[in-house]
Amino acid sequence: MTLKQVQGDDNKNMNRINQKLQENKKLLSIYFTAGYPNIDDTVRVIKDLEKSGVDMIEIGLPFSDPLADGPTIQASSTAALKNGMTTETLFKQLKDIRQTVTIPLIIMGYFNPVLQYGVEDFCKKCQDIGIDGLILPDLPADVYDEAYKATFEKYGLINVFLITPQTSNERIRYIDSISNGFIYMVSSASTTGAKSGFGNTQTDYFERINSMNLKNPQIVGFGISNNDTFTQATQYAKGAIIGSAFIKHLTHNGITTIDKFVRSIL
């Protein structure tokens, strides 16, 4: 059964991401690295984020060579791997997550760990646990389309693609056509955590994308770190993603004041 059929069936079976995107509000999505600051913090962080009012969570599966990430997320990945985080450990930690957590959960990572686990096994495990989608920045759209789209859809997973200010309109249309959730609109040409705040270049780009009337809503990521940037970004998009700023918060304050961080954004 394809995802479209599922969507048509009834709201209960609809992917949590699509349900969430239908809500009449701007969405806050938070990224954190699984197994950071401590190996057993993963579930606690997820629960606290949900309780604090976050709409969606990206669970980072740490990778040894995270090419698209700046120093903050790199350091958290290195620390998580040192803590002993593995793909299998993450799946074990998340085994019962759906007994309590209801918001959409996305796993974000790099393609090689997924490839080594086995793409189909990985997707099946995600479905068993109740993961709603994946973001794998180094799995290119054309390879996904040709080799993996059918598998992702078989297990009800939404794959989220990135676009940047340099992405051509033609390619954005292509990415929109193979997406069935949202498009991750990278705010500027950078690795994660590199820049903060938006200038005219960004707002022009956001407006350009807006005017394309894509079928998938957009969520802005990279460069959002506080209430100001969140408000700015969500003027042009359905929501915004915060990663590095939250990791910094965990590094400096530990996991006991997550609600304070979320309140400072919303």
Next chain:
Amino acid sequence: MKKTYNINNKGYYGEFGGAFIPEMLYPNVEELRQNYLKIMAEPTFQDEFNQLLKDYVGRPSPLYYAKRLSKKYNTKVYLKREDLNHTGAHKVNNTVGQILMAKRLGKTRIIAETGAGQHGVATATVCALMGIECIVYMGEIDIARQAPNVARMKMLGAQVRPALSGSRTLKDATNEAIRDWINNPVDTHYIIGSAIGPHPYPDMVTKFQSIISEEIKWQLKEKEGKEDPEYVVACIGGGSNAAGTYYHFLDNENVGIIAVEAAGKGIHSGESAATSVLGKEGIIHGCKTLLMQTLDGQITEPYSISAGLDYPGVGPLHSHLYKSGRGEFYSATDDEAMTAGLELAQLEGIIPAIETSHALAIFEHKTFKPDDIVVISLSGRGDKDLQNYIDYFKL
């Protein structure tokens, strides 16, 4: 269709290659993919490239019959003297090509990664030649063990930025260079130094380095009356000198292809860079290839005494040669390589780079027939490694 070991039109060698890159890099890599063959075919590009290789690099590099080495191992050994190129290694063949490519693409800023520093020096050199800004990423550990090359890059006007993450060697320098490119997508060209990275890099680098085998063919014809040796031998880290040495022989199965990897302290010592034995198919730096990794898909930290071979992967061409059985793969330990390097110095009066010494250690692993013509790529000279040789042999 004739069987070929070369790249197909989708950017793969067999099952290896492709472009597994984050979307942030797509426009840069796509621009290069659409243009590189066209630019390389332009007569003005070829003229300028060939002129620089001749007058600036000093090509053709000699094909030298190593008489005493041949006698010792009872076979006919020729050394392809890439060590005599300007800057002391084969690396400059590729950087001359890529700087001309970058200029034609309108780029004004060059970045590169380097391990031993040879590619960094070769890049800094061509940037000085063209008056273009140059930033070289180098692992912190490599900066310490290759001090003369760091000084050379600085003298040539390049900025050397240390890679402080991970194992602080070539892999991490490559990560940093890729991140720089993500942050500077419009004005910057990334000169990758090995036959690795997303398509079209492995093919472009291989084609620029293919001058090595092109010359071997006509030089051997002059000396031996035939173009094809029985074997071509090269060391492999990422595999650019090997790719260039093999290129014109890939589809001629009468020519044996031999690759020598760095076994470090022994293949199963836990301190090795012998990727063909220890590696498994996966994704590294934008391509699908054999790489050293944990069961979980985390890329592991390799080890070799040679900074230029200290890389956890091999280029996709080499993975294909290995998997298809077209290439014979061996690995030489630190000790075998150092000994072979000293032997070449004392038999032929040539001090090789430690990378190259691994290729010379082939005689420890394989016996050739007396009539075999064995061409070894003498990819670099050993000046930069003098301190390592001094420490190792207590000279």
